[in-house]
Every structure is written in structure tokens, then in C-alpha cells.
Amino acid sequence: MLAHTQPLRNLRNRVAPLSDLAHSVTVKLFTEIRPAHDALLASNLGKKTSTNLGAIHVTGFASRWTERTSSCIGGATQGEAPANLRHHSGLPYYLSLFVGGNCDERSAQKRKRALTYNTPQENFWAGEFGDTYVDRNDGGKLLASKISMFSKILARTHDVKSVRELGANIGLNMLAFKNLLPAATLQAIEINEIALARLSSIEGVDARLGSLLDDHQMAPVDMAFIAGVLIHINPDALETAYQRLWESSKRYIVMAEYYNPSPTSITYRGHEGRLFKRDFAGEMMDKYPSLKLVDYGFVYHRDPVFPGDDLTWFVMEK
Known part of the structure; x- marks a missing residue:
């Protein structure tokens, strides 16, 4: 995947509020990221991109990683991922795009569960059965x-x-x-x-x-x-x-x-x-x-x- 800086520069301009989106936005990143791209995301331009969107959170860097998706989870604020993602240490690289309000929460099913509870009943409701409920x-x-x-x-x-x-x-x-x-x-x-x-x-x-x-x-x-x-x-x-x-x-x-x-x-x-x-x-x-x-x-x-x-x-x- 090759990164071009012009589209990123365009994000300095005003963009539509993400809360206006009717569906969650899924970010898909594939196969391999070169160190140059990591540097771009860590650069001032990359930080401005995150600030403009008020929603992109990047934690950790690695050259290879698995495609991940996520949906909006309540409680996230600009510059802060929700607790269930902040403590998700199992992923070497994680880029999540959160939108508020009218999101398609079904994409959250694709995430690994970051929380494990003490009783089987709690895990039952926190897991897939609770999703379908x-x-x-x-x-x-x-x-x-x-x-x-x-x-x-x-x-x-x-x-x-x-x-x-x-x-x-x-x-x-x-x-x-x-x-x-x-x-x-x-x-x-x-x-x-x-x-x-x-x-x-x-x-x-x-x-x-x-x-x-x-x-x-x-x-x-x-x-x-x-x-x-x-x-x-x-x-x-x-x-x-x-x-x-x-x-x-x-x-x-x-x-x-x-x-x-x-x-x-x-x-x-x-x-x-x-x-x-x-x-x-x-x-x-x-x-x-x-x-x-x-x-x-x-x-x-x-x-x-x-x-x-x-x-x-x-x-x-x-």
C-alpha cells in the first residue's frame, strides 16, 4: 500500500462531521507497511490528520499486522480510545476509526473481546449471545x-x-x-x-x-x-x-x-x-x-x- 501525501493535506480543510455518517466507517489496512509509512503516520502531518478527524487513533507500530475493524463504542473522546481498546495489548498494530451515534455496531463483532469476566454468565452476556440479544x-x-x-x-x-x-x-x-x-x-x-x-x-x-x-x-x-x-x-x-x-x-x-x-x-x-x-x-x-x-x-x-x-x-x- 503506497501513501500519497496530497489526500492527507486535503484533510486540513474542513470535513463533514463524522457523527453525520449513517454507518460505521471501517478502516482496512493490508499486508505490509513500510517504515516510511510508519514515519508518515508519526509525523506532524499524520498528527494533523488525526486532529482534523478527531477520531483516528494509532497505537504501536509494526511492519506486519492483521486486518482489524471496529465500530463506535461509547465513552471515547478525542485523543482517547475506549477502555476496551486501550487495554487491548494483543494487537501489535491497531488503527481504529470511531464515529458517534448512528453507527453500525455490528462491525464490533469482528473485534476480539478485550474484557474477561469472573463468571461464565458474565462472559456469556458480554459475548456473542449478548450481541444477538x-x-x-x-x-x-x-x-x-x-x-x-x-x-x-x-x-x-x-x-x-x-x-x-x-x-x-x-x-x-x-x-x-x-x-x-x-x-x-x-x-x-x-x-x-x-x-x-x-x-x-x-x-x-x-x-x-x-x-x-x-x-x-x-x-x-x-x-x-x-x-x-x-x-x-x-x-x-x-x-x-x-x-x-x-x-x-x-x-x-x-x-x-x-x-x-x-x-x-x-x-x-x-x-x-x-x-x-x-x-x-x-x-x-x-x-x-x-x-x-x-x-x-x-x-x-x-x-x-x-x-x-x-x-x-x-x-x-x-
Whole structure:
């Protein structure tokens, strides 16, 4: 591949904002790069190119490397690659082009997973199964049902100005809260990179990549909630999940999960050990006796107006 400097010089001129692109931009580099080209990228001209685009990040140099692609991942700022790429030490050469907002997050599937978690359930949702779940967890009808459920939940609370979701996926719950509490501060933690790309495109949501079991060193909010996620947590890690919920909240803790009076495991889309039902709220209140039940309800899949996923929700207050 031969590099010509004139096209690079042209990049000094104004270019269209990358956020206007409807699809992710994939950068493909092939076979062998000569040292002269490396020097060009490291030169002042190469740096100006990166500054103009506000999106090109080059780390490491080598004469041979494998074609890599990537898509937009939330949280990247000019001059800084997202954490999942900054810590990706396995690649001798990496050039990634990130675009914000309306990107085709599917190209992220072509990257190696840079994060490895402690439980098989976390890796399950961070990996390919979690990628495909993104398509199933979408749709206007589903959002309407979520708005209906959270309107009932919020009716049992007072003065909620900040909300954090643990395990937000693409952000449908965040969209519901934006409708119901338009002035509230919204935060979300999500383990799957492709889901995070969608989640990060929601204006006003502070979205972070990682497991809800990790300590994200965030100040507590008025309401911390989790919906349809505890059912997929390794039972041995539930104590940690309850602790993270407790630490995240100044006042209210909300759960919306599959209820069962005793712990049970259910085959989930052909997978064993990936779906569990139990009395999550009861266990949480046993662990933290000062946590009091405010209200609870059920979302039935045959509701004629706002059908749900047979979730039982609980509002608890410190």
C-alpha cells in the first residue's frame, strides 16, 4: 500500500462531521507497511490528520499486522480510545476509526473481546449471545410497556432526581425514564459492547462499560434499579450484586425480575445455568434489614394494553 501525501493535506480543510455518517466507517489496512509509512503516520502531518478527524487513533507500530475493524463504542473522546481498546495489548498494530451515534455496531463483532469476566454468565452476556440479544430487545411496543411499568414504580417514590441502572443493555429503560423524569440525571452500566454503543447514543445518559458486579466508584443516586438481570447472575455472585445495588442508592432500590419462592434454574434458549428464579427482593431485605418494602406489582404477558415479560417488580426504601 503506497501513501500519497496530497489526500492527507486535503484533510486540513474542513470535513463533514463524522457523527453525520449513517454507518460505521471501517478502516482496512493490508499486508505490509513500510517504515516510511510508519514515519508518515508519526509525523506532524499524520498528527494533523488525526486532529482534523478527531477520531483516528494509532497505537504501536509494526511492519506486519492483521486486518482489524471496529465500530463506535461509547465513552471515547478525542485523543482517547475506549477502555476496551486501550487495554487491548494483543494487537501489535491497531488503527481504529470511531464515529458517534448512528453507527453500525455490528462491525464490533469482528473485534476480539478485550474484557474477561469472573463468571461464565458474565462472559456469556458480554459475548456473542449478548450481541444477538440486542436485536431481540428492541421495539416501540416494548418501550411502551416499560414506560407503563416504571410509571407505576415512580408513583410510589418521591423526589427522584438521579437514577442508575445496573445492566441497561441498549437503554430502553433509560428511554422510559427520560420520558417520565426528563430532568433527572441518568446513569447506566452495561457489560456488552454492542449494546453499549446503542446505549451511549441516548442523549443525557452516562453509560459505562463493565459488569454490575464490579465496583465502578460512582457516587450513589436517588434510585438504583435492575430489571431482568439478576435472573442471569451466577447465584454465587448474588451477594455482590446486592451489595452493588445497596452502594448505588441513597434512598430507593428497585428490582423487576422473575419471582419464585425458592431458588430454581431454568433452561434458557438451550443453555443451562443461564437463567435463575428466586425471591431476589426478599434476599436483599434479609441482607439489609433497614431496607423496607414500599410496594410491588406484576407485569403480565397477556395484558391487553401493556404486555410485559411476567416480571414482578419491587420498590424498596432505605
